[in-house]
Amino acid sequence: MADNGRSTLPLPDYDHLPIGGLESRVRSLTAGEVEELLAYERTHADRLPVTELLTSRLEQLEAGAEPTSGDPGALRPEQSQRHTGSPVSPATSPQPHSPPPHGTPDQRGKPKGDRM
Template structure:
């Protein structure tokens, strides 16, 4: 169970369950040392290329003088936030059909191919 204890000491809680988009935004609050710690963990565990690319890119930014942004690594993850469901399209905002399909509709019968002219 040493694997679990390593996960609990990582700079980002539930690191290995974060989607890539959430990781990209949350890693900005970490120091270079914390990003290096995540990178070492990633390389010895899942070694996911998109994740190592994000971590390497952020590490390079920090080494080039970027500063960690204000933020809380344990803040609510974007995927847990308020989400929109359903379609914003309503019958009032839907376009009118521009013509019946070739097979017809209940109120307008389709025409056989031979009668189209």
């Protein structure tokens, strides 16, 4: 199975980067590397926010911006974020205001004529 050039991209994990992580990590790339990613993006997923981001960065570099180190703490797919579950608990859940209109097994719904 071919990797379609993914392993030769300037950012090897490019396909799995969230846009927030991509924005920070492309700062370290040269104009040629950004062009390479842009060409890859256009021929593969062609995601508008990503092409706009890469085009903007390419314009900055062509206007004289220098590659920087980027943010090493940027979101990376290889950094698993541990989720400990929902912060919602029975203690923080609101109490129901009334039973559903169809009733429950222990509390039958009322016919419409009996409602006030």
